[in-house]
Amino acid sequence: MKNTKLELSVGIFVLLGLAAIAYLTIKFGMGSLMGGDTYMIETRFANAGGVHPGCSVLMSGVTVGRVEGVRMDPSDYSAIVTLRLTSGLHLPTDSMASVKTSGLIGDKYIALSPGADDAFLKPGARITMTESAVDLESLIGKMAFGSVDKEKENQDKGTTNAP
């Protein structure tokens, strides 16, 4: 009798655990954990390297949404990043989105910067004023090895000055 009670308790506990996991999975999927209703907007980047679904969307350092998806626009090979934002956030139409990094080698996130327009972005609208991920390797390469044009110019000067 005692064993039956114990087994029943364990069974109920496991079922509750599974129900909690299922609830959280559905909530995560709908983005409802951000507190209430949400809406989607799109952002267009020339380079969205490192951005993936689930990345944070911050404004003034506060999390206001998540990256819902990343895809490529085949018409101009740009990256379209879909953001899910809390419905209470009204973004002016000239707002900007930038791909930023937490620290030097940290995770990528999207930073939103509000503009000055009186009109606000509607759900499904697209932000085109964006800053792509800064290619650190390319910048370091330019600093370390110099520009090809500069080398070429120096060579030309050397050739011209040669007797």
Add this chain to the structure above:
Amino acid sequence: MNSRPLLILMLLGSLLTIPRAICSPTEEADNRLKKAVGEVVAIAAHAPDRKTLSEQVKPVLEGILSFETMTRRAIGPGWRQFTPAQQQEATGLFTTLIIRTYTAKFTPGELPVETFKTASTPSPGRVEVPTTSSYNGSSYDVVYRLEESEGWKITDVVIEGVSMIANYRTQFDAEFTQGGANAVIKALNHSLSSSQ
């Protein structure tokens, strides 16, 4: 009465207007930018010093850059709390700052080489023209963002992935939070006096 010459003239006239009519907004913006860049390079070719360049290039830049839009966007949400007089003053100061900042890089005798790449239309009324700009032996990736309002005008310049508007917005927002519109105007004045 022979009406053939008149008909030929009318046909020629209509042929001349066709290219203008079929020119897409992207091409129109692209051509507008190329023309302005050409004018700036022509002025730079004959300018003996930075001051002369700054004075001569100003009318061309005022024609192609939308300084009012750029100032509004650079200041961000705080712009709505500026009085009309403060908005006008900030626009004037920002215009001078931009022209002075970019002519400060000018070296007499050196001419920039701008290589234009294929322009794109991220959304209706907006065109992005990526270019590679070579100057003084260095090469930079520069993207010009143009918008159509009273003709195509530049509203942002992205150099090596860094937006000019975003860069200034971060700075002006900090000033505005500390001291409002007056602090932004004071910061602009300070930047101008220190860059002289």
